[in-house]
Amino acid sequence: MRLINSGAEAKIYSGMLFGTEIIVKERRAKPYRIAQLDSELREARTKSEARVLYEVGVAGVNAPRLLGVGKFSIYATRIKGKLLIDDGVGRIDFGKIGMQLALMHNANVAHGDFTPANIMKSGKEYFIIDFGLSEITSSVEEKAIDLLLLKRSIGPGQYARFAKGYARISKDPKPVIARLEEIEKRGRYQVRTLA
Amino acid sequence: MLVLGIESSAHTFGVGIVDRGKVLSNEKMMFNITDKGLIPGKVAQTHIKNAPMTVKRALESAKIKITDIEGVGYTRGPGLGPCLQVGELTAKMIAKRLGVKIAQVNHGAAHVEIARDAAKMRDPLALYVSGGNSQILKAVEKPFKHYEIIGETFDIGVGNMIDNFARGAKLNPAWGSTVAKMAQNGKYVRLPYTVKGMDFAFTGLLTSAIKMLGKESKEDVCYSIQETAFSMLCEATERALLLTRSKELCVCGGVAQSARLREMLAMVAKENGARFGFAANEFNADNGGMIAFLAERMLKSGMDSKIEQCGVEQRYRIDRARIA
Numbered sequence: 001m002r003l004i005n006s007g008a009e010a011k012i013y014s015g016m017l018f019g020t021e022i023i024v025k026e027r028r029a030k031p032y033r034i035a036q037l038d039s040e041l042r043e044a045r046t047k048s049e050a051r052v053l054y055e056v057g058v059a060g061v062n063a064p065r066l067l068g069v070g071k072f073s074i075y076a077t078r079i080k081g082k083l084l085i086d087d088g089v090g091r092i093d094f095g096k097i098g099m100q101l102a103l104m105h106n107a108n109v110a111h112g113d114f115t116p117a118n119i120m121k122s123g124k125e126y127f128i129i130d131f132g133l134s135e136i137t138s139s140v141e142e143k144a145i146d147l148l149l150l151k152r153s154i155g156p157g158q159y160a161r162f163a164k165g166y167a168r169i170s171k172d173p174k175p176v177i178a179r180l181e182e183i184e185k186r187g188r189y190q191v192r193t194l195a
Numbered sequence: 196m197l198v199l200g201i202e203s204s205a206h207t208f209g210v211g212i213v214d215r216g217k218v219l220s221n222e223k224m225m226f227n228i229t230d231k232g233l234i235p236g237k238v239a240q241t242h243i244k245n246a247p248m249t250v251k252r253a254l255e256s257a258k259i260k261i262t263d264i265e266g267v268g269y270t271r272g273p274g275l276g277p278c279l280q281v282g283e284l285t286a287k288m289i290a291k292r293l294g295v296k297i298a299q300v301n302h303g304a305a306h307v308e309i310a311r312d313a314a315k316m317r318d319p320l321a322l323y324v325s326g327g328n329s330q331i332l333k334a335v336e337k338p339f340k341h342y343e344i345i346g347e348t349f350d351i352g353v354g355n356m357i358d359n360f361a362r363g364a365k366l367n368p369a370w371g372s373t374v375a376k377m378a379q380n381g382k383y384v385r386l387p388y389t390v391k392g393m394d395f396a397f398t399g400l401l402t403s404a405i406k407m408l409g410k411e412s413k414e415d416v417c418y419s420i421q422e423t424a425f426s427m428l429c430e431a432t433e434r435a436l437l438l439t440r441s442k443e444l445c446v447c448g449g450v451a452q453s454a455r456l457r458e459m460l461a462m463v464a465k466e467n468g469a470r471f472g473f474a475a476n477e478f479n480a481d482n483g484g485m486i487a488f489l490a491e492r493m494l495k496s497g498m499d500s501k502i503e504q505c506g507v508e509q510r511y512r513i514d515r516a517r518i519a
Contacts, residue, residue, distance in 0.1 A: 008434045031466065032459040033426045036383045113392045117438070133391065149392055186349070 009045075009132050014078055021078040022067060025049075027132075042072050045132060050074055052109055052134040059107035062100055062127040079129060081122030089121055094158045097126050098165025101146060104128065106171050110135050110142035114149045144179035151180070196495060197259065198266040199250075199289065200487025203282030204274025204302050205326065206233055208242040210253035211484030212264075213491050216312065219257035221477055221484035224249050228368065232358070239277035246285045253483065264293055266499075268490020271299035272511030273327065279507035287502055296499035298490040299506075301516030303328055303448075304342055306478075308492075308518065309485035310447035314472025320345075320441040322432050322460065323513075325448035326354035329428065331393055331435045332513065339517040345435045346393025353424055354450045356397040360420055363405040364413055374417045375453060381418025384411050388423055393435050395427045425456045433463045444469045451479040492519060 001024065005012040013024045027042040029035075046069065053066035053076060064076035082089045097119060104111065111118070112133030120127040135142060147166070151159045167173040202209040202223075209223040224245035226238045254261055269286035272279060290297040307321045321332040321342070331346035351359075354371065361369035366377065386403050389396040404420040436444060444464045450456060451473055464471035478485055493499070496519050 008430070008437050030426075030430075032429050032462040034383060034422050037388075037422060037426060040385065041388065115392065145391055183349075 007130075017067070017075075021080070022075055023064065023078045024073055024075055025132075026073040046070070046072050046074060048136075049131045049134065052131045052136060055107055055109055055136060056104055056128070056131070059103055059109070061104045061107070061109075062125055063104075063131070064127075064129060079120050079122055079127045081120040081127065084116035084119045084121065092121065092158070093124075093126070094154070094162040095165030095168075097150075098162040098167075099169045100126055100128055101150075101162075102166045102169035102173070105143045105146070105176070106169070108136055108138045110137050110139065111146050112142070114146040115153050116150070140175045140179045141183070143176045144183055147176065147180045148183055196265050196491055197263050198268060198487045198491040198494065199253070199264045200300070200305075200483045200485070200490050201250075201267070201269040201282040201286045202302070202305075202481050202483045202486045203242050203278050203285075204270045204272070205278060205481060206238055207481040208245045208249050208281070209481060209483035209486070210249045211482060211487040212253050212257040212259065213484065213487035216488065216491065218484040218488060219259070220253045220255075221482050222249050222252040222256060223480075223482055228370070232362070233275065235275040235277045238275065239281050242278055242281040246281060249483075250285070250289070261289070262293065264289065264295060266296045266298065266490065266494045267293075268298040268300045268486050268493070269505075270302045270305070270486055271506065272508035273302060274507075274509065276507060276509045279509070283505060283507050287505055291502055296494050297502060297505060298493040298498060299500050300486045300489050300493065301511055301513055301518075302481075302486075303330070303332075303513040304516050304518050305485040305489040306447040307332060307342060307445070308489045309478045310445045310451070310472070310474040312488065313474035313478065314443075314445045314470075316443040316445055316470070316472060318441070319443035319445045319472075320432070320436055320439055320469075322428060322444070322446045322451075323448045324353050324428065324446065324450035324456070326358065327352045328448060329353045329395070329397075329450075330513065331432055333435075333439055333441065334518075340519040341515070341517055342513050344512075344514050345439070346395070346431045349391070349394055349396040350398045351401075353397060353428065354448070356401050356424065357420070357450075360401055360404050364408055364416070366413075371450060371453060374421060375455065377414050377417035378421050378455075379414075379418075381412070381414035381416070383422065384415050384419045386419050386423045388427060390427050390430050393431045393438070395431050397424065397427075400424060400427075421453075421455065425453070425459055428456070429459050429463050432460065433467065436463065436467045436469055442469045444471050446471075446473045447479055449480055452476050489518065493517075 001013040050069040068075035206226040329348040332342040
């Protein structure tokens, strides 16, 4: 096993299993959180992430395939590619990314941390990774937050292409788009005039 | 440059005097909080009564005369309208009388800037936590120098959440430090924990904690609401640290006075190889010193306003406030 990434939440190791490259995501203990809250959170998030990975697999979303689950660790297939935030990722087809998110939302999964740091380009395809904050939910609000997070991290033209792809595949895009607009107006001390 | 700063966004009327980035005096008079929270009109009346005395005290403890003052700054917002207006009027009066320049300061930006200076940091990631605000901030230069909001609360500020809970639990006085004291003998019970990337929400936690008061001991709920809320802030902050790759982290605002929150953030910083710092408590509570501090720099970089253009803005977002 080789450490390939050390994120805010988890360490990710890679290794081989029956000739396939796999990853193991292990949620680290956070020293700032009291032990009980910390292990409850880590265990619940591991369990929920495994369930989400299973659901997105069934829905045919481009994502790591779930192989197994431990108390604080998840075993899944490894996606080889470049993150959108990496250098040399090349041209990005945001429409395709929108379609992937819509496919996921159609299966009632909200990602929870949908930023370019969690989208990987592999060949001509785009893969969604890190379902650590994802939820199985039909909530329009949660889905709209996915769009909001990505919108905040990309340019307006890129977002327009993304939204187009999303609307093409989504079973019900209108309420999600409407909620997104509402959330954007909701920020603290945001000016609500049209000026 | 001798600058007098006035803060009056909430229950504190504060006057501070700064010279070349050094705070010479920092005086304040406060509206006495009862269990009912703040009624803006009433607080403003108290501010009007306290204003002349606070200015006088600030001048006395800085050992200067009012005619020595070379510039004035005041809080434009965010805050409670009637309260802000008292500070605005006082500042305008002094500036007009003395014929000196006046600067309109953003309250949150002043909190961050005084903490950044106290911690001797250049370009930190800042967690700004107070009654009405909970934001993760980072300075950007374009189109003008201001603080960008990287993450923030989706609903209420962490301070208001804890004060609200304290009132629900009938604590006296109903604010954070009483909750912290009660928490010392508590144990953990499970409460909702809501973090979305670098944003967070507190109303779900507040509602559940108040509902839980009948079932669990007050000490336990105090302990758990504090641990849960602060853990949420720490998690979002840690994610922001990793994203921005910042090697400096500071905390500011009223809730930054919490020893527990500081302890937790120090661990977050250490884990990620960042330096951690904060200002003295007098600058985390609302105060005029921080307003004078930022006003001096704004005036020096030519950001003074015409007296007729000065006003207040209850929802003055930090990301619209130019700071240099």
